[in-house]
Amino acid sequence: MDVPRPGTNDRETPRGGASRYPKGVARRQEILDRTIEVFATNGAERTSLRAIADAIGVSHAALLHYFASREELLVEVLREDERVRGGSHDESEIVSVMLNAAERNVSIPGLVALYSTMLAGSLETDKTVSREYFVPRFERIRTMLIERISAGQKAGTVRADVEPEAMAALIIAASDGLQTQWLLEPKVDIAKSLALLNRILEP
């Protein structure tokens, strides 16, 4: 996890640096990249803003220049991960889209744990930053799946008797939950379970 990243040796504090594109942007990106590594190594409880600042070699104040709070930084890591993925438009069948995402997620150390930790936190009343991220995220994925399920029903590739809304929520839940189970018990087969879901959705 301690692979050096570009810019790691550039240790001056970026006070006011965010406006000096592209240096501020590069530093911000470095913070996001290193945060997931610190999280994977330290776990949630020892991933404080201070621990991340130490790992990157910037001051705590410099970190706060880019991200207003620990919660904001951690949510931004998840947003960034979505942005990176957003570039590859996946035109394959419904459940394959989820399988591709799931297999990618479990391949990045700390990512599923970070996602799960932030998601669990978003269920708490004071975690508005997390909730403002997760509620629209789920809504977006549900909408994408509803469109694909409806299109599949019109094309005759998905059984006509499933309600797209209920099915979309189920597919997301299955994908999220299988990633956790697999990380705890490698004999759980994400691909096999999602393929099974795909098969029972056929007409």
Add this chain to the structure above:
Amino acid sequence: MDVPRPGTNDRETPRGGASRYPKGVARRQEILDRTIEVFATNGAERTSLRAIADAIGVSHAALLHYFASREELLVEVLREDERVRGGSHDESEIVSVMLNAAERNVSIPGLVALYSTMLAGSLETDKTVSREYFVPRFERIRTMLIERISAGQKAGTVRADVEPEAMAALIIAASDGLQTQWLLEPKVDIAKSLALLNRILEP
């Protein structure tokens, strides 16, 4: 959340009290009951052993007499919740068992957030207490579901072309994930999604 519980006014420290059955047992039970309330009110980050001790009106040391660490106490709350539920043997169809459990879980403030937080934590390498709870828990539920799915296939109520192992993991994942989605977005219908899963499992 601040409903007084039996024994709340009994404030002497229970040093050595665990052996004086039933007083130690009652105090231990009180700690478990109040912990979930403190978690629901404070959230994970502010549910320290000290915060729980303050809420119950015992010393931090007294709390450590019953539970060796915060992680042990929080895992014990989940174990206790399973024990309470274990009393009611549910003979209904496969997915109904999960639906009954899911509906009960989301009705207890803080329970899904606590479960999700501890589960996310168990993905971190140093969280052995949590992992030693969740790995066998998932194994137990998968085994229970595999037996029911196999029995259903023999009885002709479940389609013969689903692999019981893959289906069991999928049902647990769906149930866990739907509880989270519903807490974030009440229009997500746990019952409808699980009923749909039930329906597409029919021969």
